[in-house]
Amino acid sequence: MGVTEFVEWVGVDWGTSNLRAWGLAPDGAVVLSRSSDQGMGKLTRDEYPGVLQALLRGLGSNRGGSLDVLVCGMAGARQGWCEAPYLEAPTDLRGLIDGAVRPPLPDGHLTAAILPGVCQKSGGDNVMRGEETQLLGLAALRPGFAGVVCMPGTHSKWADMNGTRIEHFSTAMTGELFELLRTQSVLRHSLVGATGGAGRDEGFAAGAQIGLDRPEQLTSELFAVRASSLLSGREPDWCEGYLSGLLIGTEIGSRRARIGNQTVPLIGSPALCALYAQVLGMIGAQGEPVDGTEVVLAGLKAARNFIA
Amino acid sequence: MGVTEFVEWVGVDWGTSNLRAWGLAPDGAVVLSRSSDQGMGKLTRDEYPGVLQALLRGLGSNRGGSLDVLVCGMAGARQGWCEAPYLEAPTDLRGLIDGAVRPPLPDGHLTAAILPGVCQKSGGDNVMRGEETQLLGLAALRPGFAGVVCMPGTHSKWADMNGTRIEHFSTAMTGELFELLRTQSVLRHSLVGATGGAGRDEGFAAGAQIGLDRPEQLTSELFAVRASSLLSGREPDWCEGYLSGLLIGTEIGSRRARIGNQTVPLIGSPALCALYAQVLGMIGAQGEPVDGTEVVLAGLKAARNFIA
Structure with a gap:
C-alpha cells in the first residue's frame, strides 16, 4: 500500500480467457508474477488499459520514467486491444519485435508494445497469436x-x-x-x-x-x-x-x-x-x-x- | 366423423423426430398417408399405443378383425416402444420380418409388428434402424x-x-x-x-x-x-x-x-x-x-x- 516495487520491464501473455504478467529484473529473473481472468474474450477495446494498470498497480521502472510492458497473444488480434498485423510465414521470429504495435495508454506510467501473430497464406491459410x-x-x-x-x-x-x-x-x-x-x-x-x-x-x-x-x-x-x-x-x-x-x-x-x-x-x-x-x-x-x-x-x- | 376407411394394412416409418403412416390397398397402392411430429425423441414407452391409435383413427381392416400395422425405425430401439433386437450384418434383409416384435396394444383394433434394425460387430461396430x-x-x-x-x-x-x-x-x-x-x-x-x-x-x-x-x-x-x-x-x-x-x-x-x-x-x-x-x-x-x-x-x- 503505497510501496512501489521496481522492475526492469514486464512481460505479459494476454490470451483469450486470461492474462499473466511477470516483472523481470535486469538479469531476466522473474521477481513477481500476477494473473487475471480478464482475457480478450471478456473485454472491449477500451477496457484493456484499465485492466493492465490495475494488474500492474504498485510497480515502477527501476530505470525511472515509464515502465515497459511487452505483450504477446490475443490482445493483438483485430477484436483485441490494438491490432498487430501478422508476420507471414515462412519468417524469422526475431522479426516479431519489428511488427509490434504501441497502443496509447492514458497515463504516462506504462508504455506497452504488443507483438504480432504469424499467418500463413501459401501452404494452407493459417493464423497463430x-x-x-x-x-x-x-x-x-x-x-x-x-x-x-x-x-x-x-x-x-x-x-x-x-x-x-x-x-x-x-x-x-x-x-x-x-x-x-x-x-x-x-x-x-x-x-x-x-x-x-x-x-x-x-x-x-x-x-x-x-x-x-x-x-x-x-x-x-x-x-x-x-x-x-x-x-x-x-x-x-x-x-x-x-x-x-x-x-x-x-x-x-x-x-x-x-x-x-x-x-x-x-x-x-x-x-x-x-x-x-x-x-x-x-x-x-x-x-x-x-x-x-x-x-x-x-x-x-x-x-x-x-x-x- | 364415424366414417371408417378400409385398407389392407398400414406401413409406418417411426423415426426420432416424426412418424409417417401409409394405408395400403391389397395391390400395394397407397390409399392414404398421415404423419405426426410424435417421434421417438418425444415419447415415453407408454405413449406409443395412444399416438398410433390417434394417428390411425377411423381406419379399419378390409379383411375384418384387427388392422395390421408394420413399423420400421426408431420405435424398435431400446429407448423406443419395444426393442426389436438387431439382425447382425452380413445378413439377408428378407429376414427382417422374422426379427419383428409385437408390442401389446390395449384394444384389439390394431395389431402392430416392429421390424429390427441391423448391427455389425466384425468390420467395425455399427448400428442402423x-x-x-x-x-x-x-x-x-x-x-x-x-x-x-x-x-x-x-x-x-x-x-x-x-x-x-x-x-x-x-x-x-x-x-x-x-x-x-x-x-x-x-x-x-x-x-x-x-x-x-x-x-x-x-x-x-x-x-x-x-x-x-x-x-x-x-x-x-x-x-x-x-x-x-x-x-x-x-x-x-x-x-x-x-x-x-x-x-x-x-x-x-x-x-x-x-x-x-x-x-x-x-x-x-x-x-x-x-x-x-x-x-x-x-x-x-x-x-x-x-x-x-x-x-x-x-x-x-x-x-x-x-x-x-
Missing part, C-alpha cells in the same frame, strides 16, 4: 533446434522450426472437437457418468491406434463410440478415452510423414502433453513436454533483446 | 442390384449391397458435425450472415476438392474456414459452402476405393443428395438420387411379403 512467442522462446532455449514442435490444446499448433525460423505450420481443431462431441453430440449419451476411471486408458489406446492407422476415417470411426456402447456395453470411461485417443491419433496419424521418428517438443498442459507423448511413442517417435511458462517468458525476453 | 428397410426396398425395386448405396443425413449410412444382402456398412457423422461446427464452434464467427448466396457454390467446390484429396487432414483443414475469413476476407457464404464441401468431400474421399466409378443410389433429402452427386462426379463416379418415401414403402411391402 501467442504461440509464435513460445516458439521463439523454444528456439532461444535450444539454439540450433530444427524440427517439428507440437502445441496441444483447443486448437493444436504444429510448427516446422529451423532455429528461429518458422517454415510452416498447421492447426488441428482437436481440443474443440473433443469438447463439442463430448458435450453436444449424440456421442454424449455414451459418455455420461465417465469418471476418468481405469477403462479410460484402454479406450484411449484403442482409439489412438485407429486414428493413427486410419486418420481419413475419423468421421466414421467417431460413430463407433455410440455403436460400441450399444453393442458391446462399453462403459462411459472407455468411450471417453476412445474419443480422446481417436482424435489425438488422427491428428498425429495425419502428420506421420512429417514427424518420422523425431523427438517432438510438446508445449501445453502437462496432462495433455502426456497423452500426446504416449501416441507419439506408438509410431516410434518421442514427445518431450516443455514448460509453457518457461518458453513464453524466454520468447518475450528474446523478442525484447532484438529491439534495435 | 430404419435404413435397413429402405435398403430392402431398393433391392426390391432393383432386382439384382449390387454395389454401394449412400444415405446422406445427420449420420450418413453407406452400405455394400448384393441383392437383398447387406454385406457391410459404415456411418459418417457428417450432418451432425456440420451442424455442431456451424453453430457451436469457433468457425461460427466466419459463417454469421450466410444467406446461401453465390459464393456458397464456389466454397463448396473448393472444400470438396480438399476433402477428396486429403480426407486424413479434416481436423486441420477445418481451421482454414476461420483463417480464410481472417486472411482472405472470405465471405460467410463461401465459408459455409467450404465447410459443407470439406465434410462431404472427406466422407466420400475416405471411401474412394470402395466407390470406384460406380453409380451410387442416394437416398435422402433431394438438396443433400444433389450435393453428394456433385462430389461423386468429381471422382468419376455418379450419384443417382432415389426417392426416400418410395424405398421405405417398397421395403415395408417387401418385408410383409416375406411373412411365412
Whole structure:
C-alpha cells in the first residue's frame, strides 16, 4: 500500500480467457508474477488499459520514467486491444519485435508494445497469436533446434522450426472437437457418468491406434463410440478415452510423414502433453513436454533483446 | 366423423423426430398417408399405443378383425416402444420380418409388428434402424442390384449391397458435425450472415476438392474456414459452402476405393443428395438420387411379403 516495487520491464501473455504478467529484473529473473481472468474474450477495446494498470498497480521502472510492458497473444488480434498485423510465414521470429504495435495508454506510467501473430497464406491459410512467442522462446532455449514442435490444446499448433525460423505450420481443431462431441453430440449419451476411471486408458489406446492407422476415417470411426456402447456395453470411461485417443491419433496419424521418428517438443498442459507423448511413442517417435511458462517468458525476453 | 376407411394394412416409418403412416390397398397402392411430429425423441414407452391409435383413427381392416400395422425405425430401439433386437450384418434383409416384435396394444383394433434394425460387430461396430428397410426396398425395386448405396443425413449410412444382402456398412457423422461446427464452434464467427448466396457454390467446390484429396487432414483443414475469413476476407457464404464441401468431400474421399466409378443410389433429402452427386462426379463416379418415401414403402411391402 503505497510501496512501489521496481522492475526492469514486464512481460505479459494476454490470451483469450486470461492474462499473466511477470516483472523481470535486469538479469531476466522473474521477481513477481500476477494473473487475471480478464482475457480478450471478456473485454472491449477500451477496457484493456484499465485492466493492465490495475494488474500492474504498485510497480515502477527501476530505470525511472515509464515502465515497459511487452505483450504477446490475443490482445493483438483485430477484436483485441490494438491490432498487430501478422508476420507471414515462412519468417524469422526475431522479426516479431519489428511488427509490434504501441497502443496509447492514458497515463504516462506504462508504455506497452504488443507483438504480432504469424499467418500463413501459401501452404494452407493459417493464423497463430501467442504461440509464435513460445516458439521463439523454444528456439532461444535450444539454439540450433530444427524440427517439428507440437502445441496441444483447443486448437493444436504444429510448427516446422529451423532455429528461429518458422517454415510452416498447421492447426488441428482437436481440443474443440473433443469438447463439442463430448458435450453436444449424440456421442454424449455414451459418455455420461465417465469418471476418468481405469477403462479410460484402454479406450484411449484403442482409439489412438485407429486414428493413427486410419486418420481419413475419423468421421466414421467417431460413430463407433455410440455403436460400441450399444453393442458391446462399453462403459462411459472407455468411450471417453476412445474419443480422446481417436482424435489425438488422427491428428498425429495425419502428420506421420512429417514427424518420422523425431523427438517432438510438446508445449501445453502437462496432462495433455502426456497423452500426446504416449501416441507419439506408438509410431516410434518421442514427445518431450516443455514448460509453457518457461518458453513464453524466454520468447518475450528474446523478442525484447532484438529491439534495435 | 364415424366414417371408417378400409385398407389392407398400414406401413409406418417411426423415426426420432416424426412418424409417417401409409394405408395400403391389397395391390400395394397407397390409399392414404398421415404423419405426426410424435417421434421417438418425444415419447415415453407408454405413449406409443395412444399416438398410433390417434394417428390411425377411423381406419379399419378390409379383411375384418384387427388392422395390421408394420413399423420400421426408431420405435424398435431400446429407448423406443419395444426393442426389436438387431439382425447382425452380413445378413439377408428378407429376414427382417422374422426379427419383428409385437408390442401389446390395449384394444384389439390394431395389431402392430416392429421390424429390427441391423448391427455389425466384425468390420467395425455399427448400428442402423430404419435404413435397413429402405435398403430392402431398393433391392426390391432393383432386382439384382449390387454395389454401394449412400444415405446422406445427420449420420450418413453407406452400405455394400448384393441383392437383398447387406454385406457391410459404415456411418459418417457428417450432418451432425456440420451442424455442431456451424453453430457451436469457433468457425461460427466466419459463417454469421450466410444467406446461401453465390459464393456458397464456389466454397463448396473448393472444400470438396480438399476433402477428396486429403480426407486424413479434416481436423486441420477445418481451421482454414476461420483463417480464410481472417486472411482472405472470405465471405460467410463461401465459408459455409467450404465447410459443407470439406465434410462431404472427406466422407466420400475416405471411401474412394470402395466407390470406384460406380453409380451410387442416394437416398435422402433431394438438396443433400444433389450435393453428394456433385462430389461423386468429381471422382468419376455418379450419384443417382432415389426417392426416400418410395424405398421405405417398397421395403415395408417387401418385408410383409416375406411373412411365412
